[in-house]
Amino acid sequence: MMNYILxxxxxxxxxxxxxxxxxxxxxxxxxxxxxxxxxxxxxxSPETIENLRARLGLDQPAYIQYLTWVKGIVTEGxxxxxxxxxxxxxxLIWERLGWTVVVAGSTILFTWGLAIPIGIYSATHKYxxxxxxxxFIGFLGISVPNFFLALLLMYLVLSFGGTEVGGLFSQxxxxxxxxxxxxxxxxxxxxxxxxxxxTAGMAGxxxxxxxxxxxxxxxxxxxxxxxxxxxxNVVIYKHAVRNAINPLISMFxxxxxxxxxxxxxxxxxxxxxTMGPFFYDALINQDQxxxxxxxxxxxxxxxxxxxxxxxxxxxxxxxxxxx
Amino acid sequence: xxxxxSMTLIIFLVLGLSISAGAQDLEKKVVSDSLVDEAGEYGGxxxxxxxxxxxxxNYYGAIDWSTFSIMTNVLDSLVEANPVTQxxxxxLAKDWEYSDDGTTVTLHLRKGVKWSDDEPFNADxxxxxxxxxxxxxxxxANEVSRYEIDGEMVEFTKIDxxxxxxxxxxxxxxxxxILSQAPIAPEHKLAQHLDPENPGAINEAWSTxxxxxxxxxxxPFTVDQYSVDQKLVLKRNPNSWRYDQEGNQLPYVDxxxxxxxxxSEVQLAQFQAGEIDxxxxxxxxxxxxxxxxxxxxxFKVLTGKPVNPTPSPTHLSFNFDVEDEELKEAFRSLEFRExxxxxxxxxxxxxxxxxxxxxxxxMPVVPTNEAFYxxxxxxYRRQFNIEKARGILDDLGxxxxxxxxxxxxxxxxxxxFNLTTAVDSQDRVDIASLLKDNMEEVxxxxxxxxxxxxxxxDKALAGEFESMVMAxxxxxxxxxxxxxxxxxxxxxxxxxxxxxxxGQPVMENMFDWEKEIFEMFEKGQVTMEHPERREYYxxxxxxxxxxxxxxxITKGMDLYSVQDDVGNYFVNDDGVIVNINYTVxxx
Numbered sequence: 001m002m003n004y005i006l007x008x009x010x011x012x013x014x015x016x017x018x019x020x021x022x023x024x025x026x027x028x029x030x031x032x033x034x035x036x037x038x039x040x041x042x043x044x045s046p047e048t049i050e051n052l053r054a055r056l057g058l059d060q061p062a063y064i065q066y067l068t069w070v071k072g073i074v075t076e077g078x079x080x081x082x083x084x085x086x087x088x089x090x091x092l093i094w095e096r097l098g099w100t101v102v103v104a105g106s107t108i109l110f111t112w113g114l115a116i117p118i119g120i121y122s123a124t125h126k127y128x129x130x131x132x133x134x135x136f137i138g139f140l141g142i143s144v145p146n147f148f149l150a151l152l153l154m155y156l157v158l159s160f161g162g163t164e165v166g167g168l169f170s171q172x173x174x175x176x177x178x179x180x181x182x183x184x185x186x187x188x189x190x191x192x193x194x195x196x197x198x199t200a201g202m203a204g205x206x207x208x209x210x211x212x213x214x215x216x217x218x219x220x221x222x223x224x225x226x227x228x229x230x231x232x233n234v235v236i237y238k239h240a241v242r243n244a245i246n247p248l249i250s251m252f253x254x255x256x257x258x259x260x261x262x263x264x265x266x267x268x269x270x271x272x273x274t275m276g277p278f279f280y281d282a283l284i285n286q287d288q289x290x291x292x293x294x295x296x297x298x299x300x301x302x303x304x305x306x307x308x309x310x311x312x313x314x315x316x317x318x319x320x321x322x323x
Numbered sequence: 324x325x326x327x328x329s330m331t332l333i334i335f336l337v338l339g340l341s342i343s344a345g346a347q348d349l350e351k352k353v354v355s356d357s358l359v360d361e362a363g364e365y366g367g368x369x370x371x372x373x374x375x376x377x378x379x380x381n382y383y384g385a386i387d388w389s390t391f392s393i394m395t396n397v398l399d400s401l402v403e404a405n406p407v408t409q410x411x412x413x414x415l416a417k418d419w420e421y422s423d424d425g426t427t428v429t430l431h432l433r434k435g436v437k438w439s440d441d442e443p444f445n446a447d448x449x450x451x452x453x454x455x456x457x458x459x460x461x462x463x464a465n466e467v468s469r470y471e472i473d474g475e476m477v478e479f480t481k482i483d484x485x486x487x488x489x490x491x492x493x494x495x496x497x498x499x500x501i502l503s504q505a506p507i508a509p510e511h512k513l514a515q516h517l518d519p520e521n522p523g524a525i526n527e528a529w530s531t532x533x534x535x536x537x538x539x540x541x542x543p544f545t546v547d548q549y550s551v552d553q554k555l556v557l558k559r560n561p562n563s564w565r566y567d568q569e570g571n572q573l574p575y576v577d578x579x580x581x582x583x584x585x586x587s588e589v590q591l592a593q594f595q596a597g598e599i600d601x602x603x604x605x606x607x608x609x610x611x612x613x614x615x616x617x618x619x620x621x622f623k624v625l626t627g628k629p630v631n632p633t634p635s636p637t638h639l640s641f642n643f644d645v646e647d648e649e650l651k652e653a654f655r656s657l658e659f660r661e662x663x664x665x666x667x668x669x670x671x672x673x674x675x676x677x678x679x680x681x682x683x684x685x686m687p688v689v690p691t692n693e694a695f696y697x698x699x700x701x702x703y704r705r706q707f708n709i710e711k712a713r714g715i716l717d718d719l720g721x722x723x724x725x726x727x728x729x730x731x732x733x734x735x736x737x738x739x740f741n742l743t744t745a746v747d748s749q750d751r752v753d754i755a756s757l758l759k760d761n762m763e764e765v766x767x768x769x770x771x772x773x774x775x776x777x778x779x780x781d782k783a784l785a786g787e788f789e790s791m792v793m794a795x796x797x798x799x800x801x802x803x804x805x806x807x808x809x810x811x812x813x814x815x816x817x818x819x820x821x822x823x824x825x826g827q828p829v830m831e832n833m834f835d836w837e838k839e840i841f842e843m844f845e846k847g848q849v850t851m852e853h854p855e856r857r858e859y860y861x862x863x864x865x866x867x868x869x870x871x872x873x874x875x876i877t878k879g880m881d882l883y884s885v886q887d888d889v890g891n892y893f894v895n896d897d898g899v900i901v902n903i904n905y906t907v908x909x910x
Contacts (some may be wrong), residue, residue, distance in 0.1 A: 022836075036777040046813040046814065086378070130444075165596060174553045268585045269588070278552065
């Protein structure tokens with residue numbers, strides 16, 4: 001097991017290098033440079049912008065910029081400097097990590113915590129009203145774009161006279177010390193993001209769970225277990241679900257990076273103070289080191305996620321050997 | 324004992340005298356009554372929303388609208404332009420004189436002003452700011468180009484603690500105006516960030532991670548609390564030097580709160596929910612909000628004549644240096660541009676695209692800008708007339724020889740060209756679509772090229788376009804944006820051949836009327852007396868109206884919605900909306 005994990009970590013290194021080169025190339029392929037957004041600004045003369053670009057090293061060839069950046073990471077742990085914020089990139093990402101983890105974490109809990117039980121129930125009560133209703137909701141969740149659902153929910157809340165729309169807190173609780181009231185305010189705000197972002201993922205997990213469980217329930221060893229006289233609950237939870245859940249563990253590994261970078265539009269629409277909208281701004285501004293670091297972070301999350309998924313799978317399923 | 328007592332008394336006396344002699348009485352400023360509608364009450368918070376969080380708290384550290392908007396509440400300039408009338412009023416300088424030849428300005432600073440941490444403000448702060456920030460080429464948001472006249476820099480010298488002498492290489496008309504856009508920063512807080520080894524170090528001062536107690540100012544508000552990407556709270560500066568007519572210290576509100584909301588729908592929703600106090604709205608949202616106001620909502624919607632010169636009026640431009648020789652000849656002919664101007668249905672644009680909330684623009688000076696607007700241009704406005712346009716194109720010889728509905732150029736090719744505009748501005752996309760339809764009706768083939776806003780600039784400045792619907796950030800004093808309007812400058816993008824590789828004007832490539840515009844700007848630059856200066860800009864606007872370097876379309880009105888409980892937020896007798904952060908109050 002340890003050998004396996006070590007090997008995986010070693011594989012990550014060339015992979016990350018490749019990803020970084022690819023990302024940097026794509027960024028550089030974008031027309032314009034940091035500073036293009038300033039031409040329309042009445043306070044700025046074109047000469048200032050040229051000077052700025054020279055000072056930031058943007059007049060050097062692309063591969064030099066890339067190598068300088070990599071050197072910074074490897075020798076000093078310096079992920080570069082944000083052109084827009086004049087601060088180290090690592091500080092900026094760290095500041096926003098907290099809420100990103102909170103929103104991502106609660107969304108995962110919401111999605112999986114609901115989808116798995118519903119999937120199980122759906123499979124065991126196949127073709128019941130409940131099954132049809134939840135399948136329908138599931139498909140609705142997949143087909144309606146997250147951000148549109150978010151806008152719809154906000155509109156509905158407003159037309160019923162509610163005021164808790166947008167952001168994670170009402171204006172007066174932002175920055176205020178924690179209290180029960182603030183926590184309740186958070187709950188009042190966070191349910192819209194949870195539903196808007198969570199339902200799409202939920203549908204996928206739900207259908208997978210249902211499908212897998214149905215397959216397993218048709219297997220011969222389940223029939224045997226029933227024939228042995230085992231309690232139905234034991235048959236389902238101890239035997240069937242445990243096997244059905246394997247593919248889902250693989251899916252789990254992919255969830256995290258998606259939650260961070262796949263929800264940018266929804267996060268912008270919902271005005272969440274997470275990394276998504278921040279990344280979007282960095283892209284618009286062509287703040288390249290911020291974009292690169294963010295992309296590398298996402299890639300790392302995905303690689304870790306996959307590793308964790310593989311390890312979990314080995315732990316859960318005795319048939320799988322890792323070496 | 325007695326001797327000891329008397330010694331102590333003497334010491335106290337001396338100390339007391341020296342302290343009071345050092346302290347200056349504050350020379351207050353009573354704000355103009357153009358900013359006030361009713362007597363204010365103290366208390367409450369005023370919430371404004373911005374679409375993005377500031378990149379830094381250093382006004383000169385980054386070119387960022389949020390930073391500028393926020394920090395102009397915290398820092399003051401030496402003089403200020405009255406937000407309503409645009410006239411220059413005293414700021415941190417209470418008065419000033421010009422020398423006879425107009426090349427020296429002596430500024431007398433306001434005495435008794437203290438920074439929000441109680442350190443006294445004086446000439447050292449002014450000199451520090453100009454030398455290390457405003458005129459520092461390494462400061463990202465520096466103003467070097469504005470203070471350079473005929474290749475020489477303006478110089479600031481300290482005469483004494485409250486007197487500054489400014490030496491201009493030549494008389495400079497817009498000088499007071501540019502001074503009003505240079506806030507003064509505290510030397511005692513920023514000097515430590517200078518680093519002789521790293522000229523760009525000053526940009527890192529006052530970044531968003533700074534301890535807020537380091538950020539001090541003389542303005543009406545100081546920075547109190549920042550929740551990353553969510554909200555910034557400014558609170559009343561106890562050392563504020565602005566007072567109202569009754570002698571009450573301004574501002575009235577206890578806190579000025581900025582919330583950062585990226586998405587405009589959410590902004591609107593939060594305004595309607597009462598979380599934001601005022602909002603600038605678009606013509607599209609106006610009908611819905613006005614209906615809600617009429618139905619009894621707790622807010623009102625105000626329409627005002629456009630005062631803000633930014634953005635400049637939307638205009639249609641043709642590239643005089645376009646690659647195709649035939650198109651080049653067409654675009655360069657005045658008759659062709661007149662025909663194109665005849666295709667602009669302004670009434671329809673104002674009614675449909677702006678929901679009637681726009682006006683015929685100036686060229687480009689905003690009509691409410693009494694200092695610079697030339698009303699004579701109104702006689703030259705061309706009316707929407709498709710037949711006339713058709714006639715002109717016929718007279719120019721562009722006929723449809725193969726009967727495909729498209730006219731041909733002399734070389735037999737279809738008269739076809741691209742119309743570029745920013746995809747992220749709905750107004751401009753709509754205007755471009757309308758223009759395309761009208762142009763196609765008279766037999767021209769037009770391809771819409773919709774690209775990202777900042778990319779539009781890149782293309783414009785590289786001359787890589789054929790025609791464009793665009794608007795620039797603009798300034799009330801045309802001289803400030805001579806980079807756009809004067810031929811031979813970098814932003815005179817529709818005729819880039821008037822500028823050489825190294826940024827010098829190339830007179831031979833200019834049309835006669837362009838040479839005249841060039842002269843007008845050169846003269847306007849060095850004339851100090853306003854009435855004389857004004858004549859030059861009047862002539863420039865007239866030439867714009869007659870020769871159509873670009874065709875100006877419309878300018879949107881100022882549309883604001885505000886909660887009912889906000890006082891001193893009103894439309895004045897001239898139809899201009901007044902809303903100043905330090906004179907509004909909560910009822």
